[in-house]
Structures are given as structure tokens and as C-alpha cells.
Amino acid sequence: MAGTTFAKGGIHPDEHKELTEGLAIEVMPPPSQVVLPLSMHFGAIAKPTVKKKQEVQEGEEIAVVEKALGASIHSSVTGVVKAIEPRPHPTMVRCDAVIIDRDPEAPPRQYDSEDWRKLSREQLLARVKNAGIVGMGGAGFPTFVKLSPPPNAKIDTLVLNGAECEPYLTTDHRLMLEYPEKIIEGAKIILKILGIKQGIIGIELNKPDAINTMNKAAQQLAGKDDDVIKVQGMDVKYPQGSEKQLIYSLTKRSVPGGGLPFDVGVIVQNISTTLAVFEAATMQKPVYEKVATFSGRALHRQANLQIKVGTLLSDVVNYLGGAKDVVKIVSGGPMMGFAISSLDVPVTKTTSGVLFLNSSETDLGEFGPCIHCGWCMEACPMGLSPKEVALYVEAGRGHLTEKFGIFDCFECGCCAYVCPAKRPLVQFARLAKIAIKKRG
Amino acid sequence: MTSKPEWAVSVSPHIRKGTTTAQIMWTVSASLMPVLILSIYNFGFRSLIITLVSVLSCVVVEAISQKAMGRSVTVTDGSAVLTGILLAFVIPPGVPYYLPMIGAVAAMFITKELMGGLGYNVWNPALVGRALLQASFPVAITTAWIPPQQLSKGVWDVFLGSGALDAISTATPLAVVKQYGMKALVQQFGGIDTIYWNFFVGFKPGCIGETSALLILLGGLFLMSRKIITWHIPVSTLGSAALIAWIFGGETWFSGAPLVHVLSGGLMLGAFYMATDYVTSPTLKSAQLLFGFGVGGLTVLIRLKGGYPEGVCYAILLMNCLTPALDEWFQPKRFAPPKAAPVAAVK
Numbered sequence: 097m098a099g100t101t102f103a104k105g106g107i108h109p110d111e112h113k114e115l116t117e118g119l120a121i122e123v124m125p126p127p128s129q130v131v132l133p134l135s136m137h138f139g140a141i142a143k144p145t146v147k148k149k150q151e152v153q154e155g156e157e158i159a160v161v162e163k164a165l166g167a168s169i170h171s172s173v174t175g176v177v178k179a180i181e182p183r184p185h186p187t188m189v190r191c192d193a194v195i196i197d198r199d200p201e202a203p204p205r206q207y208d209s210e211d212w213r214k215l216s217r218e219q220l221l222a223r224v225k226n227a228g229i230v231g232m233g234g235a236g237f238p239t240f241v242k243l244s245p246p247p248n249a250k251i252d253t254l255v256l257n258g259a260e261c262e263p264y265l266t267t268d269h270r271l272m273l274e275y276p277e278k279i280i281e282g283a284k285i286i287l288k289i290l291g292i293k294q295g296i297i298g299i300e301l302n303k304p305d306a307i308n309t310m311n312k313a314a315q316q317l318a319g320k321d322d323d324v325i326k327v328q329g330m331d332v333k334y335p336q337g338s339e340k341q342l343i344y345s346l347t348k349r350s351v352p353g354g355g356l357p358f359d360v361g362v363i364v365q366n367i368s369t370t371l372a373v374f375e376a377a378t379m380q381k382p383v384y385e386k387v388a389t390f391s392g393r394a395l396h397r398q399a400n401l402q403i404k405v406g407t408l409l410s411d412v413v414n415y416l417g418g419a420k421d422v423v424k425i426v427s428g429g430p431m432m433g434f435a436i437s438s439l440d441v442p443v444t445k446t447t448s449g450v451l452f453l454n455s456s457e458t459d460l461g462e463f464g465p466c467i468h469c470g471w472c473m474e475a476c477p478m479g480l481s482p483k484e485v486a487l488y489v490e491a492g493r494g495h496l497t498e499k500f501g502i503f504d505c506f507e508c509g510c511c512a513y514v515c516p517a518k519r520p521l522v523q524f525a526r527l528a529k530i531a532i533k534k535r536g
Numbered sequence: 537m538t539s540k541p542e543w544a545v546s547v548s549p550h551i552r553k554g555t556t557t558a559q560i561m562w563t564v565s566a567s568l569m570p571v572l573i574l575s576i577y578n579f580g581f582r583s584l585i586i587t588l589v590s591v592l593s594c595v596v597v598e599a600i601s602q603k604a605m606g607r608s609v610t611v612t613d614g615s616a617v618l619t620g621i622l623l624a625f626v627i628p629p630g631v632p633y634y635l636p637m638i639g640a641v642a643a644m645f646i647t648k649e650l651m652g653g654l655g656y657n658v659w660n661p662a663l664v665g666r667a668l669l670q671a672s673f674p675v676a677i678t679t680a681w682i683p684p685q686q687l688s689k690g691v692w693d694v695f696l697g698s699g700a701l702d703a704i705s706t707a708t709p710l711a712v713v714k715q716y717g718m719k720a721l722v723q724q725f726g727g728i729d730t731i732y733w734n735f736f737v738g739f740k741p742g743c744i745g746e747t748s749a750l751l752i753l754l755g756g757l758f759l760m761s762r763k764i765i766t767w768h769i770p771v772s773t774l775g776s777a778a779l780i781a782w783i784f785g786g787e788t789w790f791s792g793a794p795l796v797h798v799l800s801g802g803l804m805l806g807a808f809y810m811a812t813d814y815v816t817s818p819t820l821k822s823a824q825l826l827f828g829f830g831v832g833g834l835t836v837l838i839r840l841k842g843g844y845p846e847g848v849c850y851a852i853l854l855m856n857c858l859t860p861a862l863d864e865w866f867q868p869k870r871f872a873p874p875k876a877a878p879v880a881a882v883k
Contacts, residue, residue: 104871109551263551340871353874422543430550437545451550458550464557464613465655470819479870483819484863501870509549516557517655523547 099301099331102341105477106333107510109263115391115398117266121274123402124415126198130172130406133185133193136444137230138237139165144194150177154205155382158194167238168228172384172404174202184440186427207379212285220289220377227376228383232368234428236446239369243289249358252292255346256283257366258299259337262429264391265449268367270400272306275371276313282374287323295325298346302332335508339364341477353504389449393457394422403443410439419452426451431509464517472511472521478504482511486524494531502528560764561614567755568621571745574738578684579629583744589633591620593640601649615654619643622662625745626802630680639665659856660816663849681741708741710801714845735799746802756808765812768821772828773807774798780836797836806848816856823866830855
């Protein structure tokens, strides 16, 4: 099967997926306490609807966002609210969080399943909203907002992102292997909500088993509804899973700079998100569990864990037998993830993985001057000039970099990955954006 | 483990490709070793000594300059060594030993460190060194040739200096063409095929590292296979030189000998090793094609119409001046830029 791909740039980093791709999803026992940050989504911080010492049930709504962009938050355990106070957060440093002590006696909540095909579009969308679903690939954009595009948007295609192009991460890979029917059904639910017929699932060719499984599931469920869902293999190249590159790879449509996928008639959903849509539509189950890859060679045991949102990383590390010789801990993939400074941060709705890297996997060397080799420009999937932006920033002229199209930069890291001088080109790009915004 | 982090926190990406600046410099230097070995075979151990003096001078001058300017000393990154090798390769083997030392000061201190160090120089350091030597020591730099000879014969003579008399009387092929015309050159080598063969393999008088088109070509192909350089600059340089030599190089139009021009002087070394210098050549492939075209064209123009028999050095230095402009004019093709132009572009 020949794969499709995007047109410009891209890199081929070592995959490191062999550490976890063969490991079935394992349910981690719930921790004695969960920390649920009030911001696990793109938009306004949620307001708590519970008080200290209040009893809460697993799946109960504990925080909402009213009148602004955001998503509700649900308790991941049955127990008592211990406190509502600032706690370490993976990307925001600190954020108010609801802390819940789990009742060890409480049984896990059971959900009844019903046929989503009997529900209307509006009912389905309401269930997505009530479940607090956000884009689980990392951005955390509220899914019900994405599924309510403006009326003038002419959407005809749903794209499911099964690229999982970041090294190490195997979350979506395992989900596709273990829940193929649910993901296809989830895609059909989204198609129904959007009122469109066509879905494409893009999967990188390094996951032939997932391509097969998803193909079979799509064929089994074909004909049940008035839609066409096809699986498309894509070349193994980072950043194949980036929204614009993915859309180009699968549909040959180019989302213009500053534009959104619906400008070219496409909506993109993540695999985990699609599964969450299925569970919300059929069982009204909110998002409070997450499948995430815990990997890296500093970790005693690597795993794909189904884990309660709000579980502290320290609990996960203990469960996996500890870590040693840790050089860096990264939330997310090694290309775009955030380095974290504390194990007191919880797993959130958008945690796709946490990597514990040792000195053989990451290096902390100093960077040198630009030698103008141009490798960053070859690697940039957006056709930008990372080296020029960096030189401008170093010279205190970051505010003049808009001409290089700096706002097209989505910080994929290809430039910094290939740089022989090890320059932190992504960071320079971030500083350039800040400098432009400051000058306003 | 939680109170005081024992691990690092830094910006993404958290993984890097292995290649470093130093690896690139050392790889390029290593790819020039066959050329040096042939030069020793051709011109005797004097080639090696001049090269060693040049390398050592470049390293020392760079270290002193960096110390004096309060920068960290980075001579282990191999770029000074590479400049030293290239500087030696573009001067005749018979020059006095102090010449490469003076060239090193021009290359490393004036051209590189005073301009801001690695990455900030406008001109190719080795070529500025050569240009300064040519201006300051015109006799030595244009006459200190040594005729190629086999290692078994005469190598010790040259080394001990007794071969030097002979050396002065040997003119480079380009000087012969310049002064006496193409026919004289053919006569000297005994036939056009012999010329091509000797020039291609490298048995001819010339600068230390410029004589063997074959070994430079192999080194260049090696660098291409390692993805350190691409074909754009060498091919456009050699192509334009051949084209212009063919059109204007003969007694009538379209009767020149393109291969003689391509294979002689410093054009091969210039095309593969000097014009491809990352810092002083444009970054984008389209700009590189234009850059190479300029280098090749100017080289032949200087050879045919200028006062010097050889023009590679000045052609590259002139095109180096254009590099910042070429980098500005040629921008990469963007992935679907915004439909409305950004504010800065409108101004």
C-alpha cells in the first residue's frame, strides 16, 4: 500500500515505539487521591460546582465553564472533596484544582449502553458537550464547539488522525487495535452530528496492524449507515499528524495560513476523542479516564495505561516500579511535549503520554552559532526560515519576523531537530511571536 | 524526588538528530585527505609541511583572537582546521613557510573573528587569505610552482630546497594559456587527450590541493552522499564556466575548450569546497544555482579578459558579497500562506 504524505519538509526521527506498541492497554488501579485541574482544555478556566467536604460520585460534574469557550470537568472517582486550591499543572505551572479523596469502598460506576442511531443530531451534540470532551491529542479544544461549525462553513469530510507521528507514543495505535468498532462508530456519530457522509482515517504505514484492523471494522460496519469511511495509509514522516499536513496528505487540500480546517471543508478529530464521543453518545459517560503511553528508558516498566484523569505522575511512576537516571520528563511526545519539573502534576484529559528519558535518549548540550547550512529550511513543513527568525531574535529584532510567516509556525520542532549547531529554533520562534504581539 | 527536581527542564524538541557542526567540519576536512596525499606524491613533503603550517597557524590565530575578544575558544569544532587545509590548498607548494602564517591571520582574525566568528563572516576566510597573499606577495604566489614528480625521484630534493630552482621555471597550464595560447599548452603536454588525462588525475603544476579533478570530485560526491553539500552550487559553477568558456574561449565564437577550463586551476576545488561553504553561500537551492552560475561565469571572465590567469578566488569572493542579497531575494515556498498578506508585508 502506497502511503500519502505532505508536500514540504518533514523528518524521520527514531521511533522508539517498540518500547510500548506491543503492550495491551492496562487499567491502572485508581489512586487514593485525584487532583483535577480546572483547566484541562483550550479556553476559560472552569468554575467549581462542588464545595470542600462535599461527597461526589464517579462521573459527576464538578466544574463548568459558562458563557465562554471551555468544557465541563467530571470527578474521576467516588469520594469526598478535600480541597480546592492551586496545584502544579503540566503546562500552566500552577492552576486551581479540585482535590478528591477516593472512597476505597465505592464500586466502579457502571454505564448502560443504548443505540445512538435513535438519537437526533442535537441530542448527540448535547451528550458530547455534557461529557466535557476536548481534543485529546494535546490542544484540548472543546469538541462540541468544533462539531458546531459556523453555518457558512461547507464541510464535507471528517478526518480521523491516526498518524501518531510523535516518537514513543503508542496510545492511538493501541486504541485502534483494541477498540476498532467503537472508533468507527464514533466516527459515524460525528458524521451524523455534522450531517456529512465522508470520513477518512489516516494511519502511518508503521502501524500495518492498525490499518488492517480499522479497515476490517470499517468494512463490517459499512452499509449500516449512509456514509463512507475509508482507511488511508500514510508515509512515516513527522509531522504527518499535524492538522494541516494531515489534511494535505489525505485530501490534497491546503489550509491557508491563519485559517482553520473548515476553510477547506474538513474537520479533524483525534482517535481518543472519537472514542470518547462514542462513549458519551452511547453511555453518556463523561471524559475522566485517559489512555496514555508511559515510556522512555529511564522508566522501570513502560506501559500503555488506562488511567483516571487527576492521577498524579508520582502515583503512576510508583505503579510502574519507579524511574532511575532520569534526565528529562516530558509530557506529550518528544518533539512537541513539555518538559515538566514536578511529579506532583496530574494526568489530564489531554495527556497522550509521559516520557522519562535518560541520557541516551535526550541531550542537554549547549548550542552554537548558526552556520547557515539551511537544513532547518529543508525540514520546515511550512516553508519558513527558522534560522533567519532565530538570528533576528538574537539580535533583538524578533518583532520584525512576521515577513518570514512566523505565525504559520506550529512549533513542530523539525528545524531544531536537524540543526547541527543544536540551536533551540522552536524557542526562538516562540520568542519572535511574543515580540510581535508585544509591539502589537 | 518531588521537592527538588533532579532532572532537567528545557524547551522542545527533546530529541535531536546526531549530526553536529563539528562533525560536518571534520567530515569535510577528512574528505580532502586524498587530495593532500596526491599532492605529497606530486610535489613532495613540502605540500604536507605547508598544509600543517597553515592548519596550525589558523588554529592558533583563531584561539588567540577568541581569547582576546573574550569569546569561548572553539577551535575543536574543526572549522579552523578546515580553513587551514583550504588555505594551504590554494597556494603553490613552493612558497616560503611564513606565507600561510600571514594568510591565516587574514583568514581567521580579519575575515572570521572580527566579523563575529563562525557563521558571521561575509567572505570565505581561506580565499581572503589567498587574495591577501596574492596582493602582498605576487611573485611568490604566482611562481612558486613545483613540477609534478614521482615520490621516488626528487621528493627529498624538493624538501631540502634544491628543487626550488626548477620550481620557479614551471608555469601553470592557465598561465601558459594566458601568455602563449592553447596551442602552446597542447604542445607542452603533447596532445589534448594527455592534457585531459593529466588534468583529471592531477599530474600538473598547480596549487597544493587544486590539481586533481578526480580526487576533488570523489570528495565532493562523498560529501553529497553524506548530505553535507548538494549538487546545486558545484554543477551550476562548473556548468556556467564550461558554457562561457565554450562560447567565448576560442579564437572564434563557440570554439573554446570547456573541459580545459573546468579541469584547470582552482575551479574544481572552488566549486566543490569553496563556493559550497555554508556561511558564505546562499541557503536556498534556487539562489545557489544563481550563485554558482555567477562564480563560474566570473571565473572564466577573469581568466579570459582579466589581468590574472586564474579567477576562481575573486569570482567566489565577489559572489560572497551577493550572498546576503540572494538570501533576502530568494525566500522558501511557503505551505499555503495566509490569503490576506500579513501587515508587515504590506508596509
